[in-house]
Amino acid sequence: MTNRFLRNYIIVGLLVTITGGIILYQFLPDIKYPVIKSDPTVWNVPDINALPRTPEAGLIRYGRELIVNTSSYLGPKGSIASISNGMNCQNCHLEAGTRIWGNCFAIVASTYPKFRPRSGRLESIEYRVNDCMERSLNGEKLDSLSKEMRAMVAYLKWLGKDVPKENKLKGMGIPQFPFLDRAASVEKGKQVFYLTCRRCHGENGQGQLKPDSSGYIYPSLWGPNSYNVSAGIYLVSRLAGFVKYNMPYTDTPAGSQLLDDEAWDVAAFICSQPRPVKVFKADWPVLATKPFDFPFGPYTDSFSELQHKYGPFAVIKKRHL
Numbered sequence: 001m002t003n004r005f006l007r008n009y010i011i012v013g014l015l016v017t018i019t020g021g022i023i024l025y026q027f028l029p030d031i032k033y034p035v036i037k038s039d040p041t042v043w044n045v046p047d048i049n050a051l052p053r054t055p056e057a058g059l060i061r062y063g064r065e066l067i068v069n070t071s072s073y074l075g076p077k078g079s080i081a082s083i084s085n086g087m088n089c090q091n092c093h094l095e096a097g098t099r100i101w102g103n104c105f106a107i108v109a110s111t112y113p114k115f116r117p118r119s120g121r122l123e124s125i126e127y128r129v130n131d132c133m134e135r136s137l138n139g140e141k142l143d144s145l146s147k148e149m150r151a152m153v154a155y156l157k158w159l160g161k162d163v164p165k166e167n168k169l170k171g172m173g174i175p176q177f178p179f180l181d182r183a184a185s186v187e188k189g190k191q192v193f194y195l196t197c198r199r200c201h202g203e204n205g206q207g208q209l210k211p212d213s214s215g216y217i218y219p220s221l222w223g224p225n226s227y228n229v230s231a232g233i234y235l236v237s238r239l240a241g242f243v244k245y246n247m248p249y250t251d252t253p254a255g256s257q258l259l260d261d262e263a264w265d266v267a268a269f270i271c272s273q274p275r276p277v278k279v280f281k282a283d284w285p286v287l288a289t290k291p292f293d294f295p296f297g298p299y300t301d302s303f304s305e306l307q308h309k310y311g312p313f314a315v316i317k318k319r320h321l
């Protein structure tokens with residue numbers, strides 16, 4: 001008798017506790033535990049100063065130094081070799097390739113070897129670096145086994161070591177922004193240049209050399225010491241994208257300071273000026289893969305070289321991949 005009573009008592013007690021618990025639970029404040037998760041659109045640049053004092057780390061540091069002060073080592077008066085035009089890799093890959101929107105190197109390690117339509121082959125990092133040596137620095141290739149090439153590749157691999165191939169990072173490479181509905185204007189671009197760029201890059205786009213002429217304080221934008229016509233940045237859309245997000249240069253990223261049409265027009269003006277001509281006959285083995293703004297024919301469409309160079313681009317792009 002006492003046992004059964006006790007049993008019922010316990011069962012009822014349990015039921016009351018459970019139901020009460022469930023009811024109370026509804027009224028509990030919604031507790032959110034802090035989740036420590038980094039923003040997948042932001043690249044966390046590894047810290048070069050945190051590297052140890054080992055030979056491997058030394059090679060990475062040397063690679064960074066070569067990218068920042070290329071001219072001191074490989075320029076016309078270079079201490080290692082005289083095989084490039086006096087520009088530094090950093091002139092176009094800002095802050096040693098670590099600045100977002102500044103043609104950064106975040107995704108190099110994870111995407112190379114990579115198939116590129118310009119060469120029509122799978123390219124290693126060494127191959128891609130030599131592309132910029134021969135075109136952007138209007139120079140000569142480095143031996144893949146040279147200390148300088150191994151150092152730059154070590155730096156690029158270290159820089160991108162934590163970036164997965166599939167990523168959501170923002171501001172990689174040179175971003176694209178909307179086309180104009182007209183052709184980019186050399187005349188209007190000239191005015192933008194004189195108002196906004198001349199004070200640093202010089203009256204004739206020649207830039208400004210360091211006092212000991214070991215390299216540039218402000219690099220040339222055209223003329224004999226600039227990149228050649230086979231460089232990627234000779235395409236109006238690449239140049240406009242770079243300029244739109246990065247020029248006038250500021251020590252800390254200042255966001256876009258130019259209007260879209262100013263960036264397109266000034267890029268057209270710079271691309272209309274003379275620069276070294278070096279042609280690579282094996283480029284674009286499949287004509288249809290030429291970019292919409294590639295300024296040299298033949299093409300698979302009927303638009304002129306002039307329209308391919310300056311636009312209007314939307315109609316051409318429609319016909320492209």
Ligand code: HEC
Nearest residue numbers: 087088089092107108128129132133136173174227232233
């Ligand atoms: C005159 C400008 C310029 C200079 C100088 C320059 N580059 Fe480049 N580089 C570019 C452009 C433009 C691209 C292609 C970016 C794009 O299309 O998004 C590029 C691409 C690259 C890439 C491939 C990036 C990727 O994500 O696929 C590497 C690696 C590279 N450059 C290394 C170098 C190195 C190393 C140097 C110095 C030896 C150098 N560059 C100098 C303009 C330059």
Ligand code: HEC
Nearest residue numbers: 090091092196197200217218219220221243247248249266
């Ligand atoms: C305050 C000075 C300053 C102004 C103004 C300025 N730039 Fe630059 N520009 C630089 C510096 C410095 C670099 C190289 C950055 C580096 O090496 O870290 C550079 C690099 C460049 C490059 C890539 C390297 C090359 O030589 O092709 C281009 C293109 C460029 N500037 C275009 C422009 C244009 C177009 C304007 C005007 C809209 C402009 N800049 C205004 C300082 C300036």
